[in-house]
Amino acid sequence: xxxxxxxQPEPTTTADPSGPPPSGTKKTSVASRLVALTGHxxxxxxxxxIALIWLMPTVGLLSSSLxxxxxIGVSGWWSVFDFNSSFPWVIDAGQFTGENYNALLSNELVxxxxxxxxxxxxxxxxxxxxxxxxxxxAFAWLDFPGRDWFFLLVVGLLVVPxxxxxxxVAKLFNTLGLFETTAGVVIFHTAFGLPFAVFLLRNFxxxxxxxxxxxxxLDGAGEVRLFTRVVMPLGGPAIASLGIFQFLxxxxxxxxxxxxxxxxxPPITVALQQQVRQFGNNIDVLAPGAFVSMxxxxxxxxxxxxxxxxxxxxxxxx
Amino acid sequence: MPTPTPTxxxxxxxxxxxxxxxxxxxGTASVAASAPSAPRATKASVSVMRSRPWIAFSFLLPxxxxxxxxxxxPILYSVFRSTFDASGSSFIGLGNYVEVFTDDEILTAFKNNxxxxxxxxxxxxxxGLIFAVLTERVRWGTAFKLIIFMPMAISMxxxxxxxxxxxxxxxxxxxxNAVWVGVHDTFAESSAWPGARPRPNADLAKSGGGDFTTxxxxxxxxxxxxxxxxxPPKDAAGAAPAKTAQPKPGQVTGTVWLxxxxxxxxxxxxxxxKEKALAGIKVEAVKDGKVVGTxxxxxxxxFSLPSKADGAKLRLPASNFxxxxxxIDWLGSTLVTPSIIGSYIWMWAGFAMVLIAAGxxxxxxxxxxxxxVDGANExxxxxxxxxxxxxxxxxxxxVTLMINVLKIFDLVYIIAPxxxxxxxxxxxxxxxxxxxxxxxxxxxxxxxxxxxxLLVLPVMVVNIRRLRRETRR
Numbered sequence: 063x064x065x066x067x068x069x070q071p072e073p074t075t076t077a078d079p080s081g082p083p084p085s086g087t088k089k090t091s092v093a094s095r096l097v098a099l100t101g102h103x104x105x106x107x108x109x110x111x112i113a114l115i116w117l118m119p120t121v122g123l124l125s126s127s128l129x130x131x132x133x134i135g136v137s138g139w140w141s142v143f144d145f146n147s148s149f150p151w152v153i154d155a156g157q158f159t160g161e162n163y164n165a166l167l168s169n170e171l172v173x174x175x176x177x178x179x180x181x182x183x184x185x186x187x188x189x190x191x192x193x194x195x196x197x198x199x200a201f202a203w204l205d206f207p208g209r210d211w212f213f214l215l216v217v218g219l220l221v222v223p224x225x226x227x228x229x230x231v232a233k234l235f236n237t238l239g240l241f242e243t244t245a246g247v248v249i250f251h252t253a254f255g256l257p258f259a260v261f262l263l264r265n266f267x268x269x270x271x272x273x274x275x276x277x278x279x280l281d282g283a284g285e286v287r288l289f290t291r292v293v294m295p296l297g298g299p300a301i302a303s304l305g306i307f308q309f310l311x312x313x314x315x316x317x318x319x320x321x322x323x324x325x326x327x328p329p330i331t332v333a334l335q336q337q338v339r340q341f342g343n344n345i346d347v348l349a350p351g352a353f354v355s356m357x358x359x360x361x362x363x364x365x366x367x368x369x370x371x372x373x374x375x376x377x378x379x380x
Numbered sequence: 381m382p383t384p385t386p387t388x389x390x391x392x393x394x395x396x397x398x399x400x401x402x403x404x405x406x407g408t409a410s411v412a413a414s415a416p417s418a419p420r421a422t423k424a425s426v427s428v429m430r431s432r433p434w435i436a437f438s439f440l441l442p443x444x445x446x447x448x449x450x451x452x453x454p455i456l457y458s459v460f461r462s463t464f465d466a467s468g469s470s471f472i473g474l475g476n477y478v479e480v481f482t483d484d485e486i487l488t489a490f491k492n493n494x495x496x497x498x499x500x501x502x503x504x505x506x507x508g509l510i511f512a513v514l515t516e517r518v519r520w521g522t523a524f525k526l527i528i529f530m531p532m533a534i535s536m537x538x539x540x541x542x543x544x545x546x547x548x549x550x551x552x553x554x555x556x557n558a559v560w561v562g563v564h565d566t567f568a569e570s571s572a573w574p575g576a577r578p579r580p581n582a583d584l585a586k587s588g589g590g591d592f593t594t595x596x597x598x599x600x601x602x603x604x605x606x607x608x609x610x611x612p613p614k615d616a617a618g619a620a621p622a623k624t625a626q627p628k629p630g631q632v633t634g635t636v637w638l639x640x641x642x643x644x645x646x647x648x649x650x651x652x653x654k655e656k657a658l659a660g661i662k663v664e665a666v667k668d669g670k671v672v673g674t675x676x677x678x679x680x681x682x683f684s685l686p687s688k689a690d691g692a693k694l695r696l697p698a699s700n701f702x703x704x705x706x707x708i709d710w711l712g713s714t715l716v717t718p719s720i721i722g723s724y725i726w727m728w729a730g731f732a733m734v735l736i737a738a739g740x741x742x743x744x745x746x747x748x749x750x751x752x753v754d755g756a757n758e759x760x761x762x763x764x765x766x767x768x769x770x771x772x773x774x775x776x777x778x779v780t781l782m783i784n785v786l787k788i789f790d791l792v793y794i795i796a797p798x799x800x801x802x803x804x805x806x807x808x809x810x811x812x813x814x815x816x817x818x819x820x821x822x823x824x825x826x827x828x829x830x831x832x833x834l835l836v837l838p839v840m841v842v843n844i845r846r847l848r849r850e851t852r853r
Contacts, residue, residue: 201440227450
């Protein structure tokens with residue numbers, strides 16, 4: 063660090079606005095510039111290759127989902143790229159067909175499972191946001207005995223693995239008649255989404271300027287009014303992050319649904335999972351099925367990247 | 381952290397980052413101009429709200445009810461249940477834990493979980509760091525990041541199906557094997573006639589390692605006839621008819637052909653009409669164990685060796701007859717765990733990259749510039765400045781990944797075929813199978829749940845401590 067600070071005099075001399083442009087201050091030999099240039103291109107090329115590798119599995123799924131079962135049987139999904147024609151390779155669109163998707167979406171089991179997924183995902187997201195916000199507000203702004211201790215407990219629960227709850231909750235739901243019901247799955251997801259929700263929203267609500275709340279209080283607003291009119295609207299960004307997180311988490315869940323969902327009308331992840339056992343003969347079902355299950359999360363992800371990332375930052379340890 | 385500049389270390393305003401760095405040597409004025417951000421209101425440790433406790437509790441009630449019934453109670457019940465046998469009626473103390481640590485299948489799960497916990501956080505963090513640093517100065521870095529980050533949005537089930545497809549054994553189906561076989565065949569020549577062999581009791585016979593060698597010696601005076609059988613007629617249908625080699629002065633000649641005529645008209649060891657030539661076969665002349673000449677058969681099955689081969693035995697190396705290479709068994713018992721780990725890294729490297737990239741944006745630019753001006757090369761700057769500043773972020777990434785990986789279930793359950801599922805076993809999968817699979821034993825399942833909880837306990841403690849430190853300030 064001391065060596066770094068010693069560099070101070072040099073930059074300050076160029077602080078003179080009439081001085082030479084900063085780009086000219088660094089003199090480099092031709093050789094080192096050449097190295098830097100090739101290094102630049104090597105880096106770019108490397109990044110392109112990595113990006114292609116990362117894309118390939120998904121492209122493979124998409125391509126497979128669009129090929130007829132007969133084509134899938136005889137050749138790989140990459141045969142849609144016509145390597146024999148001259149560069150740039152053209153995509154042999156003739157191989158593509160929508161018949162897999164047609165068959166899939168006319169299957170009532172599949173459409174029903176998509177509906178079940180929505181039926182689980184939307185209520186779970188809403189309940190987590192509402193219940194989490196209520197508790198977050200209480201922890202941030204209300205006074206009650208043991209507040210800090212309770213909050214520490216919630217933070218401790220952040221990292222509890224869902225697996226710990228599977229057996230006990232299965233038993234509990236059995237007694238309550240919630241086992242293998244959509245309501246049971248919603249309740250389970252809500253409970254396990256709560257520690258993160260309370261943690262995120264409490265921290266966000268605590269940053270609301272005190273004057274705003276005091277002003278509203280002076281205007282005669284009660285707790286409920288403060289919560290619905292001041293805190294919730296101001297908490298928008300955090301609530302959006304939380305909602306997107308919970309939505310993706312519940313939509314993508316398989317384990318909880320595998321145990322707690324109604325097996326006669328399971329969500330899409332469980333329905334597809336049952337097909338995986340015969341992998342190889344049913345790529346024409348699995349590939350479009352997987353793609354259909356990915357569409358909504360991908361749309362949500364691309365539309366709300368910013369909120370997704372900020373939610374991830376806020377609660378990296380989950 | 382001592383800062384090198386006398387001016388307050390304010391961050392560049394978002395969006396103006398590149399502009400600020402370009403004139404950084406003269407940037408002191410602009411840094412001083414941007415006022416330090418207003419101090420945030422301190423955490424509301426004392427409430428302004430003179431509310432009654434019952435109001436607060438009614439706000440908290442739904443959350444507390446759900447958390448205590450579905451998170452806290454299960455923890456206690458799991459500990460209790462883990463001390464009972466499968467039926468749940470008789471107390472067996474630590475019996476389930478003893479079984480967990482002696483059962484071979486569960487020990488495999490422990491071993492695999494250990495591999496996961498070591499490999500995934502380190503590889504993901506390393507990749508994330510590399511990607512974040514490399515994309516920093518590339519204009520389309522955002523697009524790159526989006527591609528790497530995208531798998532975070534999809535379910536483990538979808539990722540599992542995607543990678544089942546990638547790892548398919550058949551090189552005509554799975555892209556991993558297609559690439560691997562392609563690379564393999566570029567470096568190792570594929571054999572011309574898999575399965576071809578001499579007739580039993582012929583002059584040409586097995587000589588170890590899959591090679592075939594003549595018992596007699598070849599001579600320049602007469603052509604050598606090396607008859608083979610065992611090639612399905614349809615494979616040889618496109619081959620040219622075999623020809624008897626013409627003796628050439630100073631050379632040893634001969635023919636390698638498929639000694640089988642349709643209809644059984646041909647005589648053994650004689651090149652009959654309609655019999656097919658075996659082109660592209662390597663022939664070696666061996667004298668006293670040394671190769672003195674090599675040749676390859678032409679379209680008509682003939683070959684000619686230099687005169688040195690006179691008196692040598694003729695050998696057809698095994699490489700002529702090897703079965704076609706079929707790639708790697710990615711999901712077989714030896715490679716199944718590394719393969720699944722590969723798919724997890726595909727999903728989560730983006731997570732590490734995004735967090736690290738955000739951390740990188742917080743590295744004071746003037747510090748980097750100063751070091752460069754001082755003559756430090758990029759590697760030194762990276763090692764001595766970037767990494768130390770990033771250390772807390774790297775810690776968060778590693779710990780988060782460790783916790784996630786400890787609970788890994790879906791990917792293993794989906795990707796591992798039933799034949800190698802026990803080799804790919806992990807604790808969460810074992811818990812599921814023990815608790816809800818055939819012949820379930822919820823005592824064992826509960827014991828594994830308690831062990832999982834104990835493994836994340838240190839992180840829980842660290843989280844709570846960090847929070848208490850922050851609130852006390």
